[in-house]
Structures are given as structure tokens and as C-alpha cells.
């Protein structure tokens with residue numbers, strides 16, 4: 159089943175795809191490809207939808223956008239202006255959040271292996287929640303806090319051992335086979351609680367878990383809430399006074415999806431590209447908010463405890479469908495008996511590694527075309543891994559065609575590499591205006607770090 163292009167805010171005029179009143183092919187011609195195009199109005203609409211959905215939480219809900227999903231400053235500015243805080247996972251992201259004017263207490267700092275310098279910067283910035291991932295890190299945070307003579311507000315990340323359904327292993331983060339968080343059967347959490355309760359320099363704000371990315375199994379979020387509430391109660395029993403619960407991010411998107419384990423094996427092994435399938439429900443965010451809020455309210459009532467604040471760190475489901483990646487076809491080839499190939503100016507090694515584990519719609523942007531042909535679409539690198547998709551169904555392609563890779567807002571700019579040279583820029587559409595919000599990298603940008611060039 160084809161997704162209606164209106165779902166991405168697209169329309170066709172004179173056969174060409176338009177987004178927010180702008181001709182995508184025209185943008186490709188004017189600014190060059192590969193190029194990302196992000197819609198400010200779609201970001202704002204999504205932010206309103208999400209913030210609106212969580213007004214149903216009877217306590218306070220705080221939404222911190224996950225910087226690593228898309229750290230383009232212009233995207234982040236729109237989201238902060240709309241009301242989101244920041245969730246950062248390294249020193250650079252913290253630096254960026256400060257540069258964008260995010261107050262320290264609206265920043266959550268995560269990450270499984272922070273350096274002392276990063277921890278120090280987080281303490282210095284007075285982040286609202288410094289999430290400690292393991293016992294060794296707790297020791298370091300404690301000694302840095304002592305030295306800085308500050309009381310540091312920490313969270314404890316736990317491993318709830320929850321694996322949502324229909325996911326491949328590369329998108330799971332909450333199972334005991336992952337490296338994240340304090341182990342519960344191993345008593346690491348209770349050991350951490352004992353240490354925090356008896357420390358003068360640490361204040362436990364709450365317990366945190368993040369179980370994966372691209373999740374549609376809402377029950378797995380409900381189970382996570384129940385586990386976190388049990389651990390919240392255990393924290394009080396140990397003498398701490400937490401005031402929040404942080405359930406991380408992870409919600410999937412409506413118009414693209416993760417490959418399941420079987421699909422991933424079949425795709426990487428024998429190039430069997432699965433179908434995208436029907437779009438997720440229109441009210442996905444409302445359903446997610448309902449599931450999480452009800453689990454919190456019911457869980458607190460059952461345990462006879464006050465409602466803690468609710469912290470969320472979404473990324474993918476905020477930005478994914480607000481951004482499009484445009485690629486140009488530079489060559490088309492046919493190998494009789496082997497297939498049709500199209501060579502574009504970006505693939506998995508250059509513009510996004512996500513092509514390897516997610517299914518996204520790819521549309522012909524400059525014309526409608528007729529008929530359908532299976533085509534392997536590659537990037538420009540001499541690597542068999544530099545693939546957009548194998549076995550895509552598209553009208554027969556021609557040199558000069560422009561392809562629109564949809565749902566390019568999450569983990570695309572974040573995972574693109576310099577393997578193929580300078581990385582593409584990002585155009586921001588805001589009403590009538592279109593401008594670079596991240597310019598394309600230049601040769602000089604790459605040379606700037608080469609001290610012997």
C-alpha cells in the first residue's frame with residue numbers, strides 16, 4: 159500500500175513534488191544535491207502535537223529533545239522555541255545546547271562512557287539531570303562533585319531488561335545484552351542507591367531507562383513505567399527523595415520503520431527489501447501519551463505514592479517526517495540478467511547509515527514517470543555498502559532525475575560521514591523563505607583539521 163504523499167505535506171504540481179509551497183526539484187537545481195530540506199512548519203506542528211498530548215499528565219511533564227537524533231542548530235532552535243528542553247550525550251552537544259541558550263536545568267545529560275571533562279562541564283553548567291550509567295561513573299561523579307563543592311542532581315539509568323516486539327537487535331537498548339544502565343539482578347541499582355543516600359554531594363532526582371528506538375509496541379513503554387515506579391519506591395526505601403521518572407525516547411514513526419530481525423537478515427543477505435506497509439495511526443503521539451500517562455497514574459495509585467514529574471527524551475518521532483533528502487541520478491545502467499542500477503550522489507556511507515536498517519519511502523521528485531521497475535540505487539563511493547536501497551520499485555529512472563528520500567529527519571544528518579568527502583548541507587523552509595541552516599561542508603572545512611596539509 160502506497161503512502162499518500164500528503165502525509166509528508168507534499169503535493170504535485172506540473173508533475174513535480176512541492177513541500178510547503180516550494181518546488182523540491184527547483185531547490186535541487188538551485189542549491190545542488192545531495193541536500194537535506196527541513197520544514198520548520200512541520201517541526202512546529204509536531205511540537206504542538208507532542209506538548210498537547212502530554213498536557214493530559216496530571217503532574218508535570220518535561221520533554222527534552224534528543225540532540226543526537228538531529229543536531230542541526232536550526233532544527234534545535236525551532237524545537238527549543240516551541241518548548242522542548244535538551245537531552246545531550248556528549249560534551250559537544252552540551253556545548254551546543256549552552257550556545258543555543260538552553261538553561262542548565264533544562265538539560266538532561268546521558269551517555270554510557272562520559273569523560274571526566276564532560277562530567278565536569280555538566281556539573282559546571284548545572285544540568286538538571288546528570289544521568290549516571292554505571293557504578294564506576296557514580297564514583298567519578300561523586301569525587302568531581304566533592305571537588306566542585308556542589309550538590310549534583312543525578313539520575314540513575316537502569317537496565318529494565320525489556321525488549322519491544324518487532325525490532326532488530328541494533329535498535330534495542332534496554333535488554334541485559336546491551337551495555338546501558340545499572341543491572342537489576344546484579345544488585346547494581348541497590349548498591350548505587352546506598353551510595354547516593356549516604357552522600358552529601360549527590361541528590362537523586364530519579365531513575366531513568368531508554369529501551370530502544372523506532373518502537374511501536376506501546377505495551378513495552380507501559381512495562382518500563384512499571385519497572386521504573388518499583389525502582390522509584392525502592393529509592394525512597396533507601397532514604398533518597400526522587401521527584402521524577404525519565405522514560406527516555408524511542409517512539410517509532412508513522413511513515414518509515416525499522417526492519418525486523420528477519421527482514422534485516424534477508425535484506426543484508428539477499429537484498430530482499432521489505433515493503434514499507436501502511437502508515438502508523440494518525441494519533442500515534444496521543445496513543446503513546448495515553449499509554450504512558452495512564453501507566454504512571456495507575457501505577458502510582460496502586461503503590462500509594464505521589465505522582466513524580468515525567469521526563470521524556472524523544473528524538474526520532476519528533477523530527478523524522480519533517481525532513482527530506484534529495485539525491486540526483488548521475489547514471490543508469492542495465493546488466494542483463496542481473497538488474498537495473500542507478501548511481502546517485504549519496505548512499506549509506508555518505509548521507510545516512512539508516513538505509514541499512516530502516517525502510518523509507520523514496521519518491522521521484524521531478525516527474526511522475528510511468529510503469530515500475532526494480533532498481534538497485536547506489537551512492538557515489540566505490541563501496542558495495544554505499545547503497546540507498548536495493549530492489550526499489552520506481553518508474554524507470556533517467557539521468558538527471560531527482561529522488562526524494564522521505565523521513566530523513568532522524569539519524570540521517572547525524573550518521574552521515576566524510577567517507578565520500580564533504581557532507582551535504584541542510585535547507586530550512588520557513589514560510590516563503592528557504593535558506594541554508596547548515597551549509598554544505600567545503601574542502602577547506604575538511605582541510606582545516608589536517609595540520610600537515
Ligand SMILES: Cc1ncc(COP(=O)(O)O)c(C=O)c1O
Pocket residue numbers: 224227245268269331368370371372406407408409471472473474475568
Ligand atoms: C538515552 C537516549 N535517550 C533518547 C534517545 C532518543 O531516542 P529516539 O530517537 O528513538 O526517540 C536515545 C537514542 O538512542 C537515547 O540513547
